[in-house]
Amino acid sequence: MPMNLSGKSLLTLLDFSAEEIGYLLDLAASFKTMKYAGVPHRYLEGKNIVLLFEKTSTRTRCAFEVGAMDLGMGVTYLDPGSSQMGKKESIEDTARVLGRMYDGIEYRGFEQSVVEELAANAGVPVWNGLTAQFHPTQALADILTMREEFGQDLKGRKMAFFGQVGNTASSLLVICAKLGIDFVQVGPQSDAPGNRTYSPDLWRICQQLAAESGATLSVTDSVDEGVQGVDAVYTDVWVGLGQSADLWKDRIALLEPYRVTESVMARANADAIFMHCLPSFHDTNTTIGADIAKQFGVREMEVEDAVFESKRSRVFQEAENRMHTIKAVMYATLR
Numbered sequence: 001m002p003m004n005l006s007g008k009s010l011l012t013l014l015d016f017s018a019e020e021i022g023y024l025l026d027l028a029a030s031f032k033t034m035k036y037a038g039v040p041h042r043y044l045e046g047k048n049i050v051l052l053f054e055k056t057s058t059r060t061r062c063a064f065e066v067g068a069m070d071l072g073m074g075v076t077y078l079d080p081g082s083s084q085m086g087k088k089e090s091i092e093d094t095a096r097v098l099g100r101m102y103d104g105i106e107y108r109g110f111e112q113s114v115v116e117e118l119a120a121n122a123g124v125p126v127w128n129g130l131t132a133q134f135h136p137t138q139a140l141a142d143i144l145t146m147r148e149e150f151g152q153d154l155k156g157r158k159m160a161f162f163g164q165v166g167n168t169a170s171s172l173l174v175i176c177a178k179l180g181i182d183f184v185q186v187g188p189q190s191d192a193p194g195n196r197t198y199s200p201d202l203w204r205i206c207q208q209l210a211a212e213s214g215a216t217l218s219v220t221d222s223v224d225e226g227v228q229g230v231d232a233v234y235t236d237v238w239v240g241l242g243q244s245a246d247l248w249k250d251r252i253a254l255l256e257p258y259r260v261t262e263s264v265m266a267r268a269n270a271d272a273i274f275m276h277c278l279p280s281f282h283d284t285n286t287t288i289g290a291d292i293a294k295q296f297g298v299r300e301m302e303v304e305d306a307v308f309e310s311k312r313s314r315v316f317q318e319a320e321n322r323m324h325t326i327k328a329v330m331y332a333t334l335r
Helices: 018-037 059-070 091-101 112-122 136-150 167-179 200-213 223-227 245-258 262-267 287-296 315-334
Strands: 048-053 074-078 104-108 126-130 158-162 182-186 217-220 232-235 273-276
Touching (some): 018 136, 018 167, 018 315, 048 059, 048 091, 059 074, 059 104, 059 126, 059 315, 091 112, 104 112, 104 315, 112 126, 126 315, 136 167, 136 315, 158 167, 158 223, 167 182, 167 200, 167 217, 182 223, 200 217, 223 262, 273 315
Parallel strands (some): 048 074, 048 104, 104 126, 158 182, 158 232, 182 217, 232 273
16 A cells, blocks of 8 residues: 655654555565566656765665666765764754755664764655664565565564674564564573673563564574574674674674574474575685684684575575665655
């Protein structure tokens, strides 16, 4: 059903109803069909957006740029060194300047408070491309991927997130709670150094949402318990972009028991898929991966290469779907 989201910002999926999320996913699927069929969809010709990046990225930047150009828009990319925001100019002033020049603003950076302040002052839609707290466009792409695998109605399906809590896990918790998808966090439930858990406020809100949608939300430190009846096994890197390399030693010790292995996948449902937001340290073909192997003797971190490269893996489908869901968000909020 068409909905009017014109002028609305995407800061967190908590601000969108299940029906609105479903509309965005339907729209994304439609845009993907058009893209594959070569059908032009330059519906936003004449509009312009700016991408404000304090953290670099491959998928987020490319998804916004290609998606915007498919919709007929102009795009300006400001990398971490190309903006005065927070240095010579306040966030509020930056928002008021960019909002007078552009029809929409994407922000990818650190604190959630920054994207919220941009949205409060810009006068145009602002989209969260990633903060320390949330990664909503990633979660939308992940659920689109699950819909392509299991059908549009995902109620009663189950996702297990292996490792520790981060922005992606938090956004997946929200969207699963809203859409009736069972969610289990599989990881250390201890006070070990470097361990992170969901904020009490977010967990409480999501439990309330889950009670309305019929989803179950749980946490466990047992791999056997966590993987039972799971349709999607998800994981993320153990040390994120911008975090100190000094964290690796403690994180490896803490999270090695929660590496997604072939044995883990064998205990999930027979048709279960593997998911990851990327980039992934599944081998030593990166400078960081090679360095970690040299320092700690660990050649595969959050996921075994055999799982990452398996027929169950949907990681590159997810990456592509970032573009289609981002395109849907831009269209719905700018049209």
